Amino acid sequence: MSLSWAARTIAAVRGLAASLTLCIAFGAPAVLAQGATSPDTVLATVGGEAITEGDLVFAAEDLAAELQSIPAAERRAFLLTVMIDMKVMANAAREAGLDQTDIFARRLAYLEERSLRRAFFAEVIEAGVTDEAVQAAYEEMVADFEAQPEVRARHILVPTLEEAQAIRAEIEGGRSFADAAAEHGTDGTRATGGDLGYFSTGMMVAPFEQAAFALEVGELSQPVQTQFGWHLIQLEDRRVTSAPSLQDVRTQVAQQVLYDTFSRIVGELKADAEIEVSDPELAAAVEEQGGL
Template structure:
């Protein structure tokens, strides 16, 4: 469970790290001029500047909210948020809220969060190089074992008698695809019963056994599964191939990122004394695989 949480965290940090890079942030809060300096002043509030960098930091914090705002309105939305923030922050200082203990604790938390994002962007994300992605691809290719996969069509009906009747119509010259469209109760009927390619283990056992036993172009006898009665036509049989790097490099980049995140943070934790003083939480974390 904690592994999946770490991956979710890493994925969210990817978004944050991208926003820290000005051109990417400009896209998230688009439209913005190309190559805008982070020091560009966008507004002043009580004599204090709001800069392009501030806008990008806001885009990072409000990434989810921005998804609800039309792209052309995001920069104005962010600037409005920042103006409200400046006004309220100044009012808080006048009230002495910046001297409170809870503010100091919150400030410490926010500093840790900002440093975590910076570390992720500058250390972990930086590991996702073309060379690292190529190495991940080569490692996967070296362990790749081709599998037989088949492409099949089917017709699903409720009774064996109905399946036999349809089989007779097909034997009499009716196209399998036409029969599937006319009679099948399965959602694939709109595509002539086409199920695409699949390997062993992807279909229920009786169906799979029958499909893999057919010759290309052959139609099966009625086959019963928990879903009903099937007629199956084998369209093709082939061996799977390793996809080209260009097709999977995005997935591999994420894989390298996640692995580097887990390895790096795991090593940091291993070299840090960590004690959970709340026994109930310590037990819960242990039961969920530890930290």
């Protein structure tokens, strides 16, 4: 399996999952009326044909991308407008005999299979994302976790050694490191008093990292040179990382379980199906993307 296929498949699975869980993602009130209890509730009629709450949910599923740019308070009106337009255009198409054409039959067959795919995804694949499956996947993830030492530091970056030495003298004279960083720093951290947050080994350039990890909490470094200039470093804290809680990573773990379930079930279905692609070049491309 190629990395590109895995990335595309994860994106496709997540995209389908997102469209199927639209009411959760946007919140039920964004699509359904307050207190609405039945998908059969009639919202409007067009030529005597009803448009229901259930129709709005289907429209929301189809128009998930468009809904993201529409304020929540306007989504129901937008969806109902789409459904009214759809009804009048569909009736006009029938009167013109467009429902009797070959292209309509092909499009209808495609839409039927798309709907069945969504139903299968919701009823079979999403059903595999249980609390037990998420818990098991989380436990497997944290079993491989290795604690790492981390430090939290502030720094001041300036172009020359002389500037760094002068600023160090200010701080030793009683000025706070954060104030000095806000005035003299030349990188984006000056807005936060030079705060770099927590980092572990391998995240910073070697001279900076070595100097930071060698400090005691509260200690101020001598000027340290890197390819970016001269740094003063003050160590704020030390800690050892711990595995994230399930609450913190539940969404990511659930998405991974969804992807794994999708890959397993759809892979088994493909293995049992007779799939042939007539064009060899196209077949190779489809295989690269995991379609065969």
